[in-house]
Amino acid sequence: MPIQVLSDDLASRIAAGEVIERPASVVKELVENSLDAGSTRIDVHIVGGGAQSITVVDNGQGIPAGELSVAFERFATSKIDESSDLIAIGTLGFRGEALPSIASVARVEAISRHFEADAGARYLVDFGKSSPVEAAGAPQGTRIEVAGLFKNVPARLKFLGSPGRELSRIQSMLASLALVHPDVAVSLSADGRERLRTIGSGKLVDAVSGVYGPKVAEQMLELEPDDSAAFSVDGLVSSPSLNRSNRTYMTISVNGRWIQSRRLSYAIEQAYHGFLPDRRFPIAIARIRTPLDDVDANVHPAKAEVRFLREDLVYSVVQRAVRGVLSASAPVHELGAGRAAGSIGLLRTPGSVGNNTPGVVGIQSSPASDSDGSGAGSGFTQWPDPSAIVEQSRLPESQGESPATSSTTGTPKETLPVLRVIGQSHETYIHAEGPDGVYLIDQHAAHERVMFERVQQKFEQNASESQPLLEAATVDLGPGVMTTVQEHLEELNRVGWGVEEFGTNSLIVRSVPASLATRASGDGAGQVFARVLDELSEGGTGETWRNRMLATIACHSSIRAGQILSIDECKDLIRQLERTERPNTCPHGRPTIVQLNVNDLEREFKRR
Numbered sequence: 185m186p187i188q189v190l191s192d193d194l195a196s197r198i199a200a201g202e203v204i205e206r207p208a209s210v211v212k213e214l215v216e217n218s219l220d221a222g223s224t225r226i227d228v229h230i231v232g233g234g235a236q237s238i239t240v241v242d243n244g245q246g247i248p249a250g251e252l253s254v255a256f257e258r259f260a261t262s263k264i265d266e267s268s269d270l271i272a273i274g275t276l277g278f279r280g281e282a283l284p285s286i287a288s289v290a291r292v293e294a295i296s297r298h299f300e301a302d303a304g305a306r307y308l309v310d311f312g313k314s315s316p317v318e319a320a321g322a323p324q325g326t327r328i329e330v331a332g333l334f335k336n337v338p339a340r341l342k343f344l345g346s347p348g349r350e351l352s353r354i355q356s357m358l359a360s361l362a363l364v365h366p367d368v369a370v371s372l373s374a375d376g377r378e379r380l381r382t383i384g385s386g387k388l389v390d391a392v393s394g395v396y397g398p399k400v401a402e403q404m405l406e407l408e409p410d411d412s413a414a415f416s417v418d419g420l421v422s423s424p425s426l427n428r429s430n431r432t433y434m435t436i437s438v439n440g441r442w443i444q445s446r447r448l449s450y451a452i453e454q455a456y457h458g459f460l461p462d463r464r465f466p467i468a469i470a471r472i473r474t475p476l477d478d479v480d481a482n483v484h485p486a487k488a489e490v491r492f493l494r495e496d497l498v499y500s501v502v503q504r505a506v507r508g509v510l511s512a513s514a515p516v517h518e519l520g521a522g523r524a525a526g527s528i529g530l531l532r533t534p535g536s537v538g539n540n541t542p543g544v545v546g547i548q549s550s551p552a553s554d555s556d557g558s559g560a561g562s563g564f565t566q567w568p569d570p571s572a573i574v575e576q577s578r579l580p581e582s583q584g585e586s587p588a589t590s591s592t593t594g595t596p597k598e599t600l601p602v603l604r605v606i607g608q609s610h611e612t613y614i615h616a617e618g619p620d621g622v623y624l625i626d627q628h629a630a631h632e633r634v635m636f637e638r639v640q641q642k643f644e645q646n647a648s649e650s651q652p653l654l655e656a657a658t659v660d661l662g663p664g665v666m667t668t669v670q671e672h673l674e675e676l677n678r679v680g681w682g683v684e685e686f687g688t689n690s691l692i693v694r695s696v697p698a699s700l701a702t703r704a705s706g707d708g709a710g711q712v713f714a715r716v717l718d719e720l721s722e723g724g725t726g727e728t729w730r731n732r733m734l735a736t737i738a739c740h741s742s743i744r745a746g747q748i749l750s751i752d753e754c755k756d757l758i759r760q761l762e763r764t765e766r767p768n769t770c771p772h773g774r775p776t777i778v779q780l781n782v783n784d785l786e787r788e789f790k791r792r
Contacts, residue, residue: 207234213282218242233347249305366391455506629770636738649698657710735771
């Protein structure tokens with residue numbers, strides 16, 4: 185075929201495909217226009233999943249009658265002009281493509297009354313063919329109805345999902361916009377049935393309650409913004425006990441614009457590292473504020489993505505903010521919290537400092553009061569494993585101070601409840617009695633947390649120790665892994681691994697971190713090192729990868745499920761756990777301790 189210029193009609197339908205992919209795209213563009221118009225209430229009505237009709241009604245400032253037809257011309261907008269540099273853009277819709285793109289693939293009726301006008305106006309565009317503007321009675325604001333979407337583009341219509349699937353996409357998208365703008369009352373009805381409603385109080389927790397329900401809202405933690413900083417983030421993130429199996433519950437906005445960003449989603453995920461198990465994700469609403477000229481919003485036809493001038497800075501601001509609130513508020517996991525609302529904060533008993541009750545351990549009790557009289561210096565000497573490995577898991581005490589009086593302990597986030605050890609079950613779980621119920625401690629997860637912070641502390645102080653192996657281990661590497669090892673060799677040596685190249689794709693392990701000395705010898709050392717290399721292959725750099733590496737070492741350094749512990753050994757393990765910074769989860773995010781609430785016990789035994 186010869187080269188020829190396409191007709192305006194065909195060009196418009198092709199261009200519409202860049203902006204209007206499906207009914208959810210129409211709703212997004214119209215609602216963003218309503219937000220830009222200063223609306224405090226937006227109502228969306230859907231029929232047939234949006235393919236049959238979409239109606240968006242707002243109470244914004246409205247469109248003057250003389251400009252109503254101009255709004256449907258290509259590249260017509262009131263939000264930028266010739267002097268704009270297309271960088272410092274503070275509005276949501278600015279490209280001037282939404283309305284003409286929608287009108288080229290649907291029948292669109294717009295009725296609007298400007299806040300300064302006495303009467304409204306009506307304008308109809310039927311699949312690109314317009315009618316004259318007519319006078320119409322209308323309240324202040326704009327009402328746009330889109331019907332017969334994609335009827336003139338059968339190929340596009342064929343690729344739409346079922347009405348239920350398209351409605352689900354609309355509801356998910358509209359929920360995200362409602363969370364980003366809690367000061368706007370948003371409602372969604374589909375085929376006459378209400379699907380979503382927020383009250384527009386301006387409080388984010390109320391918007392979360394409207395979108396996810398009040399039980400979820402109760403378990404959200406608040407991100408405190410730094411109002412004096414040019415880059416800051418506020419919002420809500422879920423307690424670790426409240427998590428989901430996919431990433432769709434993370435909502436991110438930049439300067440009021442809802443965006444999709446794999447990098448920033450990853451920043452939130454990494455903030456939860458050590459608080460959540462693998463393949464579990466939080467509920468999060470992160471509203472980022474940056475200087476306008478640091479964000480390029482003009483990089484995606486549907487304005488779903490942005491480009492940051494200083495992306496690493498934004499990444500670190502988000503990660504630090506989320507990590508900080510988690511560290512300050514990490515709760516003890518309550519049995520059943522994953523199925524119903526309910527997780528409690530860390531508990532302390534006033535006046536229990538110096539508690540001398542036999543068998544009671546906790547941050548408030550003195551180690552010297554234990555029945556064996558050995559205090560904090562005693563090791564798990566009766567364990568099958570050599571005591572040397574246990575001595576490495578001891579965290580130092582301040583000279584002349586008990587844990588009860590140390591200035592570095594005793595804050596709520598760093599303490600466990602005062603616990604009285606009862607015994608051990610299944611050679612895996614330590615049973616203890618404490619405030620408001622019974623507590624179960626996973627001995628492997630608890631010791632893993634202790635060992636992780638011990639190894640991490642030595643790594644940060646560049647004081648890690650190495651243990652030569654009596655028999656070196658050979659590790660065969662997959663394609664490309666040798667290059668990765670060479671890139672991280674300094675960190676591997678720093679933590680205590682002694683390795684050297686052996687041929688093209690093999691390594692010899694000659695020494696291991698001292699904490700692994702009695703658990704990883706010969707082929708065992710090679711297997712542990714292979715696990716560390718697996719962590720390398722999963723990606724991540726800097727602190728992210730180092731923590732995964734240290735967690736792997738801690739895991740293989742810790743006592744296992746199936747080891748029998750005496751009462752004194754159980755008490756000693758809990759004492760070490762309570763001195764850690766994050767005692768409630770192992771470094772992989774599994775709970776170390778769970779609580780069975782006394783109220784639940786009384787209900788089960790019909791005492792209440």
